[in-house]
Amino acid sequence: xxxxxxxxxxxxxxxxxxxxxxxxxxxxxxxxxxxxxxxxxxxxxxxxxxxxxxxxxxxxxxxxxxxxxxxxxxxxxxxxxxxxxxxxxxxxxxxxxxxxxxxxxxxxxxxxxxxxxxxxx
Numbered sequence: 116x117x118x119x120x121x122x123x124x125x126x127x128x129x130x131x132x133x134x135x136x137x138x139x140x141x142x143x144x145x146x147x148x149x150x151x152x153x154x155x156x157x158x159x160x161x162x163x164x165x166x167x168x169x170x171x172x173x174x175x176x177x178x179x180x181x182x183x184x185x186x187x188x189x190x191x192x193x194x195x196x197x198x199x200x201x202x203x204x205x206x207x208x209x210x211x212x213x214x215x216x217x218x219x220x221x222x223x224x225x226x227x228x229x230x231x232x233x234x235x236x
Contacts, residue, residue, distance in 0.1 A: 149234040150210045151192035153178055154185040154226050161220045161227035168218065168229070175218070175231055184226070192231075206230070 153175070155161050164182055167173050179192030187194055199207060206228060209221040213232035221228050 145211060145235045147196050147198045147236045148210060148232055149196045150194050150213075151175060151179065151231045151233060152185065152187065152194060152206075153183040153192050153229040155182060155229075156184070156226050158220070158222070158227050161229050165218065165220055165229050175229075178229075193233075196236075 153161075153164055155164065160182070164178050167178060168175050176191030176193075179188050182188075183192055185192070194202075199211070201207070202210070203223045203225070205221055205223045209219065209228075210230050210232055213219060213230065215232055215235055218229065218231040221230060
């Protein structure tokens with residue numbers, strides 16, 4: 116077999132070197148995400164904000180501008196694009212594990228975050 120390339124890379128590496136790489140691992144590996152967040156001090160407030168957004172009583176962006184204690188509030192909570200290693204670990208792992216368009220709540224050393232994954236590459 117020749118050099119390992121393309122979509123068959125996982126099988127090729129397994130067959131030629133003994134490494135075990137899950138099928139499709141190279142196709143699904145997210146390198147960067149675009150996310151927004153709303154940072155607050157307590158879990159109840161985060162849940163209240165989350166439910167307000169889910170109930171379409173307010174937009175994520177408006178609540179970020181009104182409620183977040185992060186400077187990103189000026190941009191509606193937009194954190195822009197970032198890769199692994201740029202955010203605190205709890206936030207990073209949570210945000211990367213969300214599906215595109217999905218939202219959730221996570222606690223870090225800074226407080227409680229309502230996080231929305233906007234896009235991924």
